[in-house]
Amino acid sequence: MLKLHYNLEKVSMGLVAAIIAVASVGGIVEIAPLFTIKQTVEIPEDLRPLTPLELAGRQIYIREGCYACHSQMIRSLADEIDRYGPYSLASESAWDRPMLWGSKRTGPDLARLGGKYSDAWHVAHLMNPRDVVPVSIMPAYPWLMAPLDTSLLRDRLATLARLGVPYTSEMITRAEADARAQANPDAPDAAEVQARYGERVAVRAFDGDRGRLTEMDALVAYLQSLGTLTNAAWRLAEEAQP
Amino acid sequence: MKATATLTKSERQTGIGLAIALAVMGFAMAAAARHGVMAIHGGMAMVLGLALVFVLGGALYDHPEPGADRLSRYYDAPIRFGIAMTLIWAVIGMGVGVWVAALMYWPEATPLWDWTSYGRLRPVHTSGVIFGFGGNALIATSLYVVQRTSRARLADALSPWVVLIGYNLFCLWAVSGYLMGVTQSKEYAEAPWYADIWLVAIWLTYFALYIRTLARRAEPHIYVANWYYLAFILVVAILHIINNLALPVRWTSAESFPIWSGVQDAMIQWWYGHNAVAFFLTAGFLGMLYYFLPVRAQRPIWSYRLSILSFWGIVFFYMWAGSHHLHYTALPYWVQTLGMTFSVMLLVPSWASAGNAIATLNGAWHKVRDDAVLRFMFVAAVFYGLSTFEGSFLAIRPVNSLSHYTDWTVGHVHSGTLGWVAMIVFGAIYSLVPKLWGRENMAWPRAVEWHFWLAVAGTLVYVVSLWNAGITQGLMWRTYDANGALSYSFIETVEAMLPYYALRTLGGGLFLAGAILCALNCRATMRAAGSREDAADRPLAVQPAE
Numbered sequence: 001m002l003k004l005h006y007n008l009e010k011v012s013m014g015l016v017a018a019i020i021a022v023a024s025v026g027g028i029v030e031i032a033p034l035f036t037i038k039q040t041v042e043i044p045e046d047l048r049p050l051t052p053l054e055l056a057g058r059q060i061y062i063r064e065g066c067y068a069c070h071s072q073m074i075r076s077l078a079d080e081i082d083r084y085g086p087y088s089l090a091s092e093s094a095w096d097r098p099m100l101w102g103s104k105r106t107g108p109d110l111a112r113l114g115g116k117y118s119d120a121w122h123v124a125h126l127m128n129p130r131d132v133v134p135v136s137i138m139p140a141y142p143w144l145m146a147p148l149d150t151s152l153l154r155d156r157l158a159t160l161a162r163l164g165v166p167y168t169s170e171m172i173t174r175a176e177a178d179a180r181a182q183a184n185p186d187a188p189d190a191a192e193v194q195a196r197y198g199e200r201v202a203v204r205a206f207d208g209d210r211g212r213l214t215e216m217d218a219l220v221a222y223l224q225s226l227g228t229l230t231n232a233a234w235r236l237a238e239e240a241q242p
Numbered sequence: 243m244k245a246t247a248t249l250t251k252s253e254r255q256t257g258i259g260l261a262i263a264l265a266v267m268g269f270a271m272a273a274a275a276r277h278g279v280m281a282i283h284g285g286m287a288m289v290l291g292l293a294l295v296f297v298l299g300g301a302l303y304d305h306p307e308p309g310a311d312r313l314s315r316y317y318d319a320p321i322r323f324g325i326a327m328t329l330i331w332a333v334i335g336m337g338v339g340v341w342v343a344a345l346m347y348w349p350e351a352t353p354l355w356d357w358t359s360y361g362r363l364r365p366v367h368t369s370g371v372i373f374g375f376g377g378n379a380l381i382a383t384s385l386y387v388v389q390r391t392s393r394a395r396l397a398d399a400l401s402p403w404v405v406l407i408g409y410n411l412f413c414l415w416a417v418s419g420y421l422m423g424v425t426q427s428k429e430y431a432e433a434p435w436y437a438d439i440w441l442v443a444i445w446l447t448y449f450a451l452y453i454r455t456l457a458r459r460a461e462p463h464i465y466v467a468n469w470y471y472l473a474f475i476l477v478v479a480i481l482h483i484i485n486n487l488a489l490p491v492r493w494t495s496a497e498s499f500p501i502w503s504g505v506q507d508a509m510i511q512w513w514y515g516h517n518a519v520a521f522f523l524t525a526g527f528l529g530m531l532y533y534f535l536p537v538r539a540q541r542p543i544w545s546y547r548l549s550i551l552s553f554w555g556i557v558f559f560y561m562w563a564g565s566h567h568l569h570y571t572a573l574p575y576w577v578q579t580l581g582m583t584f585s586v587m588l589l590v591p592s593w594a595s596a597g598n599a600i601a602t603l604n605g606a607w608h609k610v611r612d613d614a615v616l617r618f619m620f621v622a623a624v625f626y627g628l629s630t631f632e633g634s635f636l637a638i639r640p641v642n643s644l645s646h647y648t649d650w651t652v653g654h655v656h657s658g659t660l661g662w663v664a665m666i667v668f669g670a671i672y673s674l675v676p677k678l679w680g681r682e683n684m685a686w687p688r689a690v691e692w693h694f695w696l697a698v699a700g701t702l703v704y705v706v707s708l709w710n711a712g713i714t715q716g717l718m719w720r721t722y723d724a725n726g727a728l729s730y731s732f733i734e735t736v737e738a739m740l741p742y743y744a745l746r747t748l749g750g751g752l753f754l755a756g757a758i759l760c761a762l763n764c765r766a767t768m769r770a771a772g773s774r775e776d777a778a779d780r781p782l783a784v785q786p787a788e
Contacts, residue, residue, distance in 0.1 A: 005550050009464045012456040015472060019557055023477045026561030027513055030577050034506050041505060063423040065361025075570035077643055079720040082728055090572035093504040098427055101508050101571065105647040106346070108732040135737050137349045139360045155491045159499050163489060
């Protein structure tokens with residue numbers, strides 16, 4: 001072996017080939033099967049994709065770096081299930097690009113945040129967290145009251161559809177209208193949002209003002225959708241009850 | 243001597259051509275995107291390209307053609323630039339680090355502008371120190387080491403500049419993008435898609451330069467430091483390309499969606515993330531250690547066999563370890579178990595490296611006592627051993643159930659990055675700066691001693707406070723009262739962190755103070771450059787002109 005290495009280290013391209021070969025094994029063994037084993041991700045029938053408004057909110061969540069302090073992955077540990085709800089399933093983030101599982105909980109996990117607080121609480125909390133939680137160390141985000149830029153909504157849906165998220169061509173062409181309608185229940189096409197994305201989708205003035213579409217609308221809509229895209233985890237938890 | 247004077251006329255002309263190409267590319271990006279971050283980034287590239295045209299164009303006829311005797315010397319001008327950039331990024335990256343640390347117990351310590359918000363500043367800190375500080379140090383020292391250990395001059399004079407300037411443009415695009423709200427959100431891979439493509443081009447140039455220089459070596463064997471630098475260059479390329487595969491939302495927008503989703507995305511991200519630690523923050527710096535520590539101690543590496551064992555162990559085992567970031571998650575159990583197993587086995591090659599480095603100091607311990615520069619390298623090897631032990635320990639599933647998501651992980655990372663990575667870089671910088679600027683010594687030798695103690699004290703305060711924070715928080719999260727209910731609300735566990743967050747800011751501040759002292763010391767040394775040359779520090783054979 002030593003003699004072999006003695007000779008290998010005289011050939012630079014040999015060393016290059018050996019490094020690539022040796023380094024590739026781990027990734028191939030661990031990652032490749034994740035794409036072929038069906039059980040890795042069983043997509044539940046009731047899973048819905050994010051609406052254009054929620055997706056816009058998700059992009060704001062990413063833009064502001066929320067994932068640096070908040071995880072979206074409840075581990076299968078008793079205290080986490082007691083604190084946050086049923087543990088997260090792979091299927092729940094099956095269409096998440098990128099996944100936002102997170103690696104640090106400076107703040108609590110958000111995987112099942114949807115419906116836990118009112119819209120008004122979220123707005124107040126995002127404007128200044130210390131108004132509602134006095135010792136909070138979360139930053140304030142007053143600039144979220146700016147109007148939402150809707151110019152990329154269609155392209156976002158189209159890109160995700162190309163990658164396999166089941167957005168129909170109607171959803172794509174109506175992306176901007178759906179985003180406006182979801183934040184304004186008075187809009188004539190407000191009912192269409194639920195027709196396209198399901199009855200469980202919330203259609204409300206998330207920021208408290210029907211007249212304008214803000215980044216706050218989008219982010220709160222996204223936060224309220226967390227954990228509500230499928231009931232699979234709750235069904236599984238019920239089945240597990242003795 | 244000005245950097246442009248080291249290039250021949252034809253090299254200067256080619257350089258102008260490349261700079262024009264960069265300016266045109268930047269203009270095309272800006273014109274196509276019209277508004278938004280991509281347009282600003284295009285504008286930055288254009289300004290940089292035009293500035294380079296002026297610098298090179300102005301110098302085109304200013305300097306005489308460098309003599310043919312240049313080929314009998316090593317080419318160090320780009321290395322000097324790389325060292326200067328390393329120091330600039332150190333101050334930026336660590337400075338922002340202390341800022342975000344302060345924000346964690348004093349959230350109002352920042353103006354209410356979007357770009358000074360914690361979530362946008364944090365990746366500026368991580369990318370600034372990893373890619374800005376660490377990356378520039380790795381590229382600069384690798385080009386220094388490959389020449390010395392091959393006894394050959396760099397294969398050409400232009401491509402090292404392309405690599406260093408292009409790489410710094412990538413870093414600048416990345417951090418300025420975060421401030422303006424553009425991020426892919428993948429940890430340590432946050433830069434936008436076009437910056438990722440740009441980095442691939444720069445990296446291929448870097449690899450070509452490195453391998454061509456190795457091909458010219460006058461030594462039959464490739465020295466062990468170069469194996470590590472090679473592994474760093476190759477594996478980082480593989481990781482970077484696969485983890486960053488993404489489809490832009492629009493070709494004229496910085497936004498993109500990764501082609502991987504959900505659990506596969508998580509696995510690929512942490513396969514990347516952990517091996518960014520392995521091949522960016524470990525392999526490359528082990529290359530640095532394997533050159534600068536024996537040279538400074540004037541002792542040969544203790545064991546050749548052990549270096550072979552640890553090298554291939556690190557290259558093989560590390561690539562399996564990423565899934566330990568995903569214990570108890572929706573990732574299939576068997577992948578988690580494999581990740582844990584290989585993380586524990588990784589202790590063998592890691593301690594073999596650390597032990598080999600420390601045993602090399604046998605017979606030179608009096609130098610460790612007297613020479614702060616060598617002491618930086620010794621402490622680096624010790625922290626390397628400690629943090630790899632801690633890493634293997636934290637990868638064990640039940641330990642991870644307590645430590646994951648807490649500040650223990652952050653403390654662990656900083657024991658590696660402050661104690662190991664930054665210490666070895668400072669050791670290398672203090673060895674290199676006097677040499678590269680033609681002096682016997684640093685301008686302020688006493689300041690090196692001060693820096694050493696500031697760095698050690700800062701690291702210890704930082705790491706110990708976050709150990710306490712992480713273990714406290716992990717335990718509070720899982721404490722039940724007699725009625726079987728959780729004892730603490732989440733916000734109570736946050737409140738318990740505040741004293742530790744204050745202490746860690748202090749530790750970070752001490753470390754930053756040391757880094758600033760280092761930057762000032764280096765600046766003073768550079769300004770008082772001498773003309774001292776080491777007659778033995780030359781390529782073995784005169785290279786034929788191209």
